[in-house]
Amino acid sequence: MRKTGIFYHYQQGERLRDFPRLLEGILDKPNVFLYDAIYPLKPRSDYDLEAAPSDLLSRVHTPRMLDQVARSPYYETALYSAGGTVQAAELIWRGEIDNAFVFTGVGDHHAGRDFFGGGCYLNGAALAIAHLRGSFGARRFAIVDTDAHHGDGTWDIFQDDPEVLYVCFCSGGNREHNNKLNVSIPGxxxxxxYLSRLEGEFGPRARAFCPQLIFWNWGYDNTRWEYGDMGLSPRCHEQMAERLQSVAEEVCQGRLLVVLCGGSGRDVAGYAIPGIIRRLANLG
Ligand SMILES: [Zn+2]
Ligand SMILES: [Zn+2]
Structure with missing residues (x-):
């Protein structure tokens, strides 16, 4: 049975207000493990969630940028958001879990080597990759990005790194360079x-590239009425999860790490997130 880790830390703000309550009926499954942190009421939890360690931060970001991030009011949130991704990647790598969903308070794909913005402070996927390479000798990774916006930070960090396949689905133009690909999605x-482009553009590249783990930068801001509205229905996210899970099964023993990115609506989050987690944990 597939084991799924859920990484969750208490955070203010509207969009995740119904969590972790909406994970009832999921958390009690024997193959689902909750890692949480700074949650004042501390419901049932299997393990603690750790903040991203500072020696790791400086392997991805410049001292100048880290200094600015440390002075922002979101520093702690950023450390726990990125920390969830780093910890999830390690546990997947060790085989303790097969896949993971990481709740974040702030995003990561607009955080580059020396810049940040757009609600992103630290690049969790890049930190996780640096960690797995440094501590476990892993090399090749794929990042698929279905947030409505372009992941300029992720592109920046990996532009000279052919061992990271990055496929971004956004409204920017088509572009390809050094295993980085931008797929233009119409307004x-x-x-x-959308699903057929996801399958057609990411699937064959992932199969040819053979990553050791797939990160999915998942934003729901592309859902109808959201701030990056591409006309997608709330149901589409679970279908994306199903397709990406099956690519991961084919190329890297099901190692799929989902990182929550953009999106603002409480209703869409409440519908789509449990749907994705059910897919990951194979709960039908
Ligand atoms: Zn976005
Ligand atoms: Zn893009």
């Missing part, structure tokens, strides 16, 4: 079209 699309 308005349908679930069917």
């Amino acid at each position: 308005q699309t349908s679930d069917e079209e």
Whole structure:
């Protein structure tokens, strides 16, 4: 049975207000493990969530940028958000879990080597990759990015690194360089079209590239009425999860790490997140 880790830390703000309550009926499954932190009421929890360690931060970001991030009011949130991704990657790598969903308070794909913005402070996927390379000798990774916006930070960090496949689905133009690919999505699309582009553009590249783990930068800001509205329905996210999970099964023993990125609506989060986690944990 597939083992799924959920990484969760208490945070203020509207979009995740219904969590972890909405994970009832999921958390009690024997193959689902909750890692949480700074949650004042501390419900049932299997393990603690750790903040990203500072020696790791400086392997991805410049001292100048880290200094600015440390002075922002979101520093602690950023440390726990990125920390969840780093910890999830390590546990997947060790085989303790097969896949993971990381709740974040702030995003990561607009955080580059020496810049940050757009609600992103530290690049969790890049930190996790640096950690797995440094401590475990892992090399090759894929990052698939379905947030509505372009992951300029992730592109910046890995632009000279051919061992990271980055495929970003956003409204920017088509572009390809050194295993980084931008897939242009029209302003308005349908679930069917989007899913077929996801499958057609990411699937074959991932199969040819053979990553050791797949990160999915998942934003739901591309859902209808959201601030990056591409016309997608709330149901589409679970279908994306199903397809990406099956690519991960094919190329890297199901190692898939989902990082929450953009999106603001409480309803869409409440519907889509449990749907994705159910797929990851194979709960039907
Ligand atoms: Zn976005
Ligand atoms: Zn993009």
